[in-house]
Amino acid sequence: MSNKAPKKKLPFGRTAANIGFALQQVWETSHGYFIMHYLLTFIYAPLNFFSDSYLLRLIINGVENGTPASVIATYIAVIAVVSIIVNFISSFYWNLVSPKQIPRVSAELQKKLFRKAAAVELACYENPEFYDRYAKAMNQTQNRVMQVMNTVNNLIWRVITLLCNSFLLFAIDPLLIVFGLFPLLLGFLRRWHNRINHDNAAVRTPVDRRINYVTRTFYFSDFAKEMRVGGMHKRMFAQLAQAYQEYKVIWRRFGLKAALARALQNIGLEVITILGTMLYAVWRTVGDGSMSIGDCLIILNSIGTISYCLSNMVQTAAEFNEHALFLQDAREFLDYQPRMAEDENAPLARGGDICLKNVSFRYDGTDADVLHDISLQIKAGERIALVGQNGSGKTTLVKLLLRLYDPTSGAVLLDGRDARDYRLSSYRNNFSCVFQDFKVFSLSVRENVVLRRARDGDAELVTEALRESGAYDKVMTLEHGIDATLTREFDDKGVNLSIGEQQKISLARVFAEEAPCVILDEPSSALDPIAEHTMFENMMRAARGRSVICISHRLSSAVDADRIYLMENGRITEVGTHRELMQQNGKYAEMFRFQAENYVGKEAACV
Numbered sequence: 056m057s058n059k060a061p062k063k064k065l066p067f068g069r070t071a072a073n074i075g076f077a078l079q080q081v082w083e084t085s086h087g088y089f090i091m092h093y094l095l096t097f098i099y100a101p102l103n104f105f106s107d108s109y110l111l112r113l114i115i116n117g118v119e120n121g122t123p124a125s126v127i128a129t130y131i132a133v134i135a136v137v138s139i140i141v142n143f144i145s146s147f148y149w150n151l152v153s154p155k156q157i158p159r160v161s162a163e164l165q166k167k168l169f170r171k172a173a174a175v176e177l178a179c180y181e182n183p184e185f186y187d188r189y190a191k192a193m194n195q196t197q198n199r200v201m202q203v204m205n206t207v208n209n210l211i212w213r214v215i216t217l218l219c220n221s222f223l224l225f226a227i228d229p230l231l232i233v234f235g236l237f238p239l240l241l242g243f244l245r246r247w248h249n250r251i252n253h254d255n256a257a258v259r260t261p262v263d264r265r266i267n268y269v270t271r272t273f274y275f276s277d278f279a280k281e282m283r284v285g286g287m288h289k290r291m292f293a294q295l296a297q298a299y300q301e302y303k304v305i306w307r308r309f310g311l312k313a314a315l316a317r318a319l320q321n322i323g324l325e326v327i328t329i330l331g332t333m334l335y336a337v338w339r340t341v342g343d344g345s346m347s348i349g350d351c352l353i354i355l356n357s358i359g360t361i362s363y364c365l366s367n368m369v370q371t372a373a374e375f376n377e378h379a380l381f382l383q384d385a386r387e388f389l390d391y392q393p394r395m396a397e398d399e400n401a402p403l404a405r406g407g408d409i410c411l412k413n414v415s416f417r418y419d420g421t422d423a424d425v426l427h428d429i430s431l432q433i434k435a436g437e438r439i440a441l442v443g444q445n446g447s448g449k450t451t452l453v454k455l456l457l458r459l460y461d462p463t464s465g466a467v468l469l470d471g472r473d474a475r476d477y478r479l480s481s482y483r484n485n486f487s488c489v490f491q492d493f494k495v496f497s498l499s500v501r502e503n504v505v506l507r508r509a510r511d512g513d514a515e516l517v518t519e520a521l522r523e524s525g526a527y528d529k530v531m532t533l534e535h536g537i538d539a540t541l542t543r544e545f546d547d548k549g550v551n552l553s554i555g556e557q558q559k560i561s562l563a564r565v566f567a568e569e570a571p572c573v574i575l576d577e578p579s580s581a582l583d584p585i586a587e588h589t590m591f592e593n594m595m596r597a598a599r600g601r602s603v604i605c606i607s608h609r610l611s612s613a614v615d616a617d618r619i620y621l622m623e624n625g626r627i628t629e630v631g632t633h634r635e636l637m638q639q640n641g642k643y644a645e646m647f648r649f650q651a652e653n654y655v656g657k658e659a660a661c662v
Contacts, residue, residue, distance in 0.1 A: 065379050073379035076386055077203035084163045088156040095145050096208050100215035102141055106134050108220060108357055115349030161197045168193060171388060176395045177459040178419050185391075188384045191260060196385040203378050210371045217364035220357040227350045228339070231332065231358065248316035249373035253380055255309040262305070266298050332358040395458065401478040404485050406571030407470025409433040409456065409602065414465035416455060424463065425451050426625045435571065438603040440613035442643065443622035449606045450491060452622070453576055456604070457486055487570035491577040491606075493561035497542040497549070500530055504537075504563045520566035526559035565598075572602040610647045619643065 065073070082089045110130060117127050172189065179185045224231045269291050272278040282288050336354040339346035346354075409432070416426040426448050433439050441449045454460050455467055458474050467474040474482055495503050502508065504517045517537050521527040533539035533550055541560070543549040552560070565573050605612060613619050614633045621629035621636070621643045629636055629643050636643040 065376065065383060069383070070376055070379040073382040073386060074203055074207075074375055077200045077378065077382055078207065080164050080200050081160050081204055084160045085156050088152070088160075091148060091152070092204060093208065093211060095141075095148060096211045097215070098141055099145060100212045101219060102134075102137060104216060104219040106138055108223065108353060108360070110134055111356065112223070112349045112353040115352060116347055119347060119349060157201060160200065164197055164200060167389060168196065168385070171391070174397070175391060175393050177454070179391075179393075182419065187260065188388050190264065191381070192385040192388040195381045199378050199381050199385075203375075203382075206371055206374050206378065210368065213364040213368055213371070217361060217368070220361050220364075224354060224357055224361065227354065228346070231335070231354060244316050244319050246373045246376075248313060249370070249377050251309050251313045251316065253377050255305065255313075258305050258308075259302070262298050262301050265294065269295050269298070329359050329362060395461065395479055397479045399478065401476060401481075402472075403481040404469055404474075404477040406435060406485055408435055408468075409572065410468040410471075411452075411455075412466050412468065414452075414455060414462045414467065416451060416460065417463045424625060426455070426462075429465070429625075429627055431620055431627065431630075433572075433602055433604065435602055436600055437617045438598075438605070438615070440616035440619045441604065441606045441622060442608075442610055442613050442619060442646075445608075447622040448625040449622055450576060451625075453488075453574055453604070453606060456574065457488065458482055485570055486572050486574055487565045487568040488574045489558075489561050489565055489576060493558060495541050495552070495557050495560055497540065497544045497546070499535075499538050499540055500533070500560065501537045503541055503560055504567050506564060516567055517563070520563040521560075523566040524559045524562035526556060526563055529556050529559075570601070572604065573598050575603070575605045575607075577606055577608065610643070610650055 078089075081092075113130060114127055116122075175185075179189070272282060272291050273288075282291070333355055336346065336351045336358075340348060340351040411429050411431050414426060414429040415424045417424045429448075429452065431439075441452065443449055451460075455462055458467070458479065461475060469477065469482065469485065500521075501513055501517050504520055505513055514537065518527065521530055521537070529552070530537060530539070534548070540546040540549040541557075542551060565575070605616065607613065616633070619629075619631060619633060619636055620627050621641075623642065629639065629641055631639065633647075637647065
């Protein structure tokens, strides 16, 4: 693993744009929340100055100069009443209003990220650089938006506090401003410190991801059996140990520099600025008597505030840069223009013949095609089978049919028209699919079948689909039937089904849809031969009038297909019906007889 952090330094314009992007997310969600968030600061910051600094000076100098107590009491009473009102409003807002608005902002931002994630092409998930950016956007953006809100809020507070205290100190002694401005000289240290923190976080990200992966292998049920058979858990422990060794390397690289930067900042602020001002004020008061006690106390109180505000304004600038760097990942992700964009003006796809013309395909970042000059035709209502060994290109071909990828060369046609000419969602809606690596969601059986929010009237559709897929009897044994929750991730009463039962649930999705074309990618891989035979009979009956594309290692499922395509090394090498291919006595016939021997024995297989 490389421990080199990306050396990114955003220009001021981009930093400002990214900060504006974060503020815009809040503004678009709730104008009132945005305005109130900062209005309270504009009120509270000067009020805090008057109650903490100005009033203290007024009281002490008033006592020293013989000001009537009633006058002083009136000042105190006015500020006290205003403070009570402002604190009441502020408390009501921060404890009742703000906690409701923050989740709204997060939810709206999540929607934007999720919509983009749903829109980008599948290839993006296979691009490590893009996926890292996507992961950082998902992990960082929501928190960063609220952190920007708080940083801007703190900046407003510090500017108001700085101006109020500076005017007061300048009125007492203009020379005091020199001590207050010294923290500005420490700005380069704060920028250095924040750069170290950002680079540290950037280098840690891939290590954090590896640790998260190891963690998942120990508590996700998908890994449970493999982790308990053999020594895989020891291998994961080794991965964990390696990751923590990398953490040590990262700590050695950044730890000393971060400690040095922090120490120099503290020395400059606490020793030179604060203690230097104290000595000057005490000398003016006690040494030559030219300063009143009240002014001296205000100086001792305010110089620390001014120094803190100045130094933290520099820190705020560094924080904005840090926020902008992380938000840059989100903006690049959201600004990404998918190569397969939804064109609302494109024509709708309405089924028809499917044709592949001289299709070749190569994955991004590779130098060899995985599909070579594929040509085939699937007429409406026709049943075809794609067969071949693992790695022959069958699943990749299906991805092209679904337009999860576009061909490197050649074209996929639907009803005589290039698939790229249709509205993307409309084109994909022509296909109902069961994938080899199917997934069930931690939702009800009903929602897992219809793949959307359940509606009134779904019960009959879902029940019939479950009957056809062979899952009905099992589902009816569950306490809540089709409304039972699958998996126990969020429901203690959820149900964990076997892989075969899960596959039947996924098959039910095909029966519940009316798409013109059905694609079955290894639909019976988790079924026994009897369940497989029943499923195919049901599938063929339910898909009557629809095109069916079936991918299977079990060649018995291809016997009744109208046409069979045998694929080898990304090419179609044999085409025909089962009878025709058996008569050719080529690779298909060899594979079929070999598989048949495992079920019926050599003699029967040769009959």
